[in-house]
Amino acid sequence: SSYIESVSQGWAIATDYEYKRTNTKITLSGPAKAVVTATISETVTVQGQTIRTTSTETAVIEIVGGKPMITSVVANVQM
Numbered sequence: 407s408s409y410i411e412s413v414s415q416g417w418a419i420a421t422d423y424e425y426k427r428t429n430t431k432i433t434l435s436g437p438a439k440a441v442v443t444a445t446i447s448e449t450v451t452v453q454g455q456t457i458r459t460t461s462t463e464t465a466v467i468e469i470v471g472g473k474p475m476i477t478s479v480v481a482n483v484q485m
Contacts, residue, residue: 422451438469446481459485 430444442465449458466478 420450420452422449422456424449440467441465442467457485459483 426447428445433441444463446461446463461481461483463481468477
C-alpha cells in the first residue's frame with residue numbers, strides 16, 4: 407500500500423503524459439507461450455521539466471489455468 411501511495415503522489419504532479427508503442431512483434435514459443443517485444447516512447451512533464459524515455463520491452467505471455475497470463479515483463483530504458 408505504501409508503494410501505491412508513493413506512485414500516486416508522483417503521478418499527481420505529472421502533466422502532459424504521452425505514450426506510444428511501436429515495432430510490436432509477437433513470437434510464438436511452443437503451444438502455450440508467446441514473447442511480445444515492442445519499443446515504448448513516453449514523455450511527461452514534472453515541475454516544468456520534460457522527461458523523455460525510450461524503452462525496449464519484452465513480455466512473456468503464457469497460458470496458465472486455461473487463461474493467458476503475463477508472466478514476465480522486462481524493459482531496458484534510456485532517459
